[in-house]
Amino acid sequence: MPRFSVIVPAYRVQAYLGECLTSVLSQTFEDFELIGVDDCSPDGCGEIFDEFARADPRVKVLHLAENAGLGGARNAGLAVATGDYLLFLDSDDSMTPGSLQAIAERLDATGSPDLLVFDYARTFWDGGVVRSIDAGVFAADPDRPEVFDVAQRQELLALLMVVWNKAYKRSFAEQYGLAFPHGYYEDIPWTYPSLLAAARIALLDRVVVHYRQRREGGNILATVSRKHFDIFGQYDLVFDFLDRNPELEHWRGAMYLRMVDHLQTIGNHPGRVPRAAHREFFAQAAQAEQRHRPAGATPVPVRSKGSWRVGALGQAARTARQRARKASPAKLRRAVALPVLSGYQTLQRALPVDENLAVFASYWSRTPSCNPLAVHAKLRELVPGIRTVWVVGNDRRTGPVPEGATVVAPGSRGYREAVSRAKFFVNNVNFPNGLTKRQGTVHLQTHHGTPVKKMGLDLRDYPVAAAGMDFGELLERVDRWDYSLTANRFSTLVWERVYPSGYQTLEYGYPRNDVYYRATAADVLAARAELEIPEDAVALLYAPTMRDYRAGYRPQLDLDRLARALGPGYVLLNRAHYYYDAPAPDSRSADGQAARILDVTGHPSVERLALASDGLVTDYSSLMFDYANLDRPIVVLADDWKIYQETRGVYLDLPSGRPGETPGAVAATEAELTALLRDGSWRSAAAAELRAAFRERFCQFDDGNAAERVVRRVFLGETEPLPVVPLAARTPAPSPEQARAAAGDYFSRAT
Template sequence: MPETGPRSAPRFSVIVPVYNVQGYLRACLNSLLAQDFTDFEVIAVDDCSPDRSGEILAEFAARDPRVIHVRHEENGGIGAARNTGVQRARGDYLLFLDSDDTFTAGALRAMADRLGEAADPDLLLFDHVRTYWWHAVQPSAVRELLAGAGAEVFKPAERTEFLHMFAVVWNRAFRRDFFVDNGFRYTDGLYEDALMVYTTMLTAERAVCLDHACVEYRQRRHGNSMKTPGRKHFTIFDQYQRLFDFLDGRPDLDPLRPLFFERMVSHFLFTGARESRVRVQDRPEFFRRSVAMYRRHKPAGFTPPPEVDALRFQALERGSYRAFQALNLMSRTRKSGQQRLRKAQRAMSKRAATSFYRMQLKRPIDQNLAVFSSYWNRTPSCNPLAIYEKAREMAPQLHGVWVVREDVVDTVPEGMDHVVVNSRRYWELMARAKYFVNNVNFADAVVKRKGQVHLQTHHGTPLKRMGIDQQKYPAAGKGMSMRKLLERADRWDLSVSANQHTSEQWERVYPCRFESIDAGYPRNDVFFRTGAQDILDIRERLGIAPGSTAVLYAPTVRDYQVGYVPQLDLERITRELGPDIVLLVRTHYFYGQDPHLQKLQEEGALIDVSRHPSVEELCLAADALITDYSSIMFDYANLDRPIINYADDWETYVRSRGVTFDLLSGKPGDTPGIVATSEDELIEAFRSGRWNGTEAGELRAAFRARFCMWDDGHAAERVVNRTFLGNPEPVPAPLPLSERTVPPPPPEAARAVQGVVLASGADTAAGRTPS
């Protein structure tokens, strides 16, 4: 919300209770006064602090009139300090910031904007991060939940997932009139936050979320009152009794009583099990008080939810402290206890995700939401990325979100919305998105709703057998359930195809009800809009010396092998081909980094491009391609540059995986260029110039005609038109091969290639073997 001049009351009143925090107080106040949104007041309540916190407050108040210093003559506790702050507050909204925590940069601006957009709701829920004394920073567990809410305005009592948020008051803003008119006041003692959070959430009519991390929640090594054991922790029973007294006055909230009962009991179990809170000698009494509250407030028909420790619930219900002690003793057995915890966490996470997902499936589909993924949730790439980028241009009303694994989040381009797989926001997106775009399948647990559209882009032209054909080849289909595979394919509505061969194969090996989009592969569009200078820039970034002939070596995976087994002696190949040819080596993405490749790169023998993010850039940079049976050959053929197939294990590959045509037949349309079945043949092909001779060119032309029939630089446009804009025909129609233009090879590379060919021709004419 922009500031428009003087106001009778500030937008925010930030209430800061202060007690024994002189080491943190300056940072807290400075984080407030440095905000770029300035329409606020700070009501800092010195709760008779014994240290110099009062002096620091007086200093800040003298320096900045927005800081209002209030002092208690007697210590009343954090609740009393907050109540004093509320009484003095004039702002539209109340914020409660603990004096050892800080606001992040831009926090108040983000809050003000969100509140303005939502027309001043009762509550604003926002994100935070935890900061540790060793400088680690940990995101909150609710960032996806908050992000998933978007601009929605909701009633908290009807959205129980938000009742599971961290029950503290500093991760939300309260409209002051709502807070005061409903008579909310903090109670004495610990655990006052939970009571305030639950009662305000159950009373509020309108709430919104903000996924901006506004608070840095400091995890202090010492000095945290919650981690100091003593009788003060027995206050938890009084706080929850007040909550149930509140519920008794609201019969309309009876359906929520089991939820709060489970939260209460879980909180008791959590607190009573920690020596940092309840001393050993106090535990029997703490247990008895827990039993009394359990029996007093247990809803009729209540059974413990699957995500909690049901045995401890049962021990409370029976009032058996002996059984409860035995359970605690079992849990203190370190090794087995850790194993059980991990197992329970996994089960709890899975069950909680399933429950949350089912709930989200009942919500309306967001007609402008599209989910993208590629290569089993790796970094954005391939056909889905090309479609995503074109959709941003042609269908700007769509909001695209990428699903990625947690370990690749840092690789997602800046500004690209993304979500971590299996997070809460992930399951909400999977439930509510209209469109799903992937070059593999989404997880089995994803439910295809009526009205949702799944676009399968694939990631290659099938030389090898796929789908139901894999049943005949145990090495290829090991561990694969064909039933589940076809259930996944049953979700497809649309299937992108690069050529007629592919369309026919997909419709046969995936016998499901999808429609083929005969468009070409969107990832190849970049080949038709890249100029010579762009290619030179790519080559420079890769470290290819000017004048060198760059040859990309990109083999495929072998189903009959375990791990990466080099098919070529790369050290020998680079030595024999000579210094004018530089080898770019890219292993299949299924394999990890190869130490031998790294060693050869360090020695300057080759360039390891296995982890380069863009295969398309590598193709553009290369003057020629060496591959075996990888589908990269079909993409590379669009560039009309030499392709050499190194097929030393063709017979084994055919037997173990199966093929859809005879790559080595030598027939036009089957074979893209020169074939070598041994290292000697490969070396000879380069030395003789056959790799780029007339025969190779003729084979390549026939191969292009068969497999590049629709790739013309407009594939993504056709896919977007059909999928998101509803055009039934491929628009625009693919250009004939003769009318297409492809990027020229870089000038240096062209001269180097020309020199090799001329030299080889001269040597051959003289009866010599080129060296």
């Protein structure tokens, strides 16, 4: 029998669940069981629980067939708990290091009380950690007993009534039949009865739980809903408990006063009861007050403090306060300096949203490319009636734009008209701060890769990479998203955590990768012919990522030296990161007949370059995840891995050689790279095994149908996406060698 049963219910919290479970499983005190309850969660919570269970026998997982709600999920965990003490942890919160050891020692020191109450701290997206305002309750007091009942410490009844700030003796909970009800405020019928009934209570002066304050509305009690009416039934259960335990009858008056205060707080809070239901709520509150008023007690009516707090005036006051808190001197200066939007744009915003207009952009208004371009192509095919506008900077247009699309420059009259009227917005980065999301518009964030390096809020710890980023403004831009697109579950978990907001994740795959399953042998050969790659040459695409710790582009490789070492049978396709404007020049072979180094930095389609190549040489570029769909060799050059880790931060250990972390052969120096390319180990069986594991993890949803899924969901409103083709059933585009063989076979049959 373990000392503790830690019950963790989960529903739609996949971005935080791993951190929560790790915080428990990494405790120094190890005599516990962790009961994970997958409350029929539609996201990856169940898979995350199972993954942890496979790695640690202390984890038990329950998969509920139907969503039971938080109370029902906790009850399911209770039914299988075997520990001496019960602890509850919400799946987006975490347990501080050493807490279980401290709880165990305190329980021993106080003679195994019925309840042990401990403290918590609120944690915020900006890194702030604030201990609860009730921290003084836990301070040692030599004049008061260490073990007591609540009559001796009535201030405990004024604590936040949550279940997760206490350890409960399981035999005590079973004796009193404690269970969780359905609905909002499910902690009330558990916490009050347990405090009132416990004969022996002790305190632990320690922050045990980090209570996450989710800015995207993760706390359901902080939402406007009629479900706040559940509070009446929950207090009915508290008084039912008193009826069943007459020895606790003397607490009825205190519970009556707590209820009245709680109902008044909920009813007068502007973010709880819908405005239209305000009168009804207070009518039911008056009934509850009468129903539970102790005999002979003076009535304490539940009063409304004035409708202005929940009306338009109250909302205006709250908005003004929020803006004042956010405003910095720099922001105020910018606000004064920036010109007022033109009257033309004001007029456009006064007109109805154009249901048949979509605005596209990619890479900060560069030439159309990436996921937005692939979505655009499928949109024109499936919904040709929607007009499209591409935002392209005049100084950043280096390639063609889609046929039939209107092109506008940022800030131009056409741009202001388009962003003022369009219903749909598609981008692989964020639109500028000045774009205001209108009600009824739909914003799709496609992203532009699977993250190797730290992103979003995780950059707070990497000032070199963040380069003065305003994270508050970043989150304001994220709040415009309605949909966030991912190609694998790994990306989903990262994006939802580092870009917290209320958007919906679409695990549909990346549209730009559809071509890797739809291209033919003829497409592959045509791509090579466009680049003038000799027919039998081995073409290696060299695509390094940017370095935050450098001011400009400098290839990690001496490309001339590498080309000479490889010989005339190789061609290097040099693709510099799009941030840089100084690519290396082409380099021709000694006989002048063919280029050994081709600069393809300005080529409009990296996907077409990938099709033309026989293998990828990169460092930490997210291109490796897309390229893995082709099932062609990938080589990682990790010659500055340590400094990259320190200055940028990473999510994966690419050079580790572990399956699922490393996509193929790894070189730590240029000499090692040259050697493995020359001896053929870059396309060995061992490298292929690593690539297979990498593909299984990161090519999860890429199957050639991503663009269609996106268009049907975002533009047509269809909610059931096309099923994802299993990886084993997918056929990537043929390699150049396979394409040549197929072409030769075709011509031999034709003759």
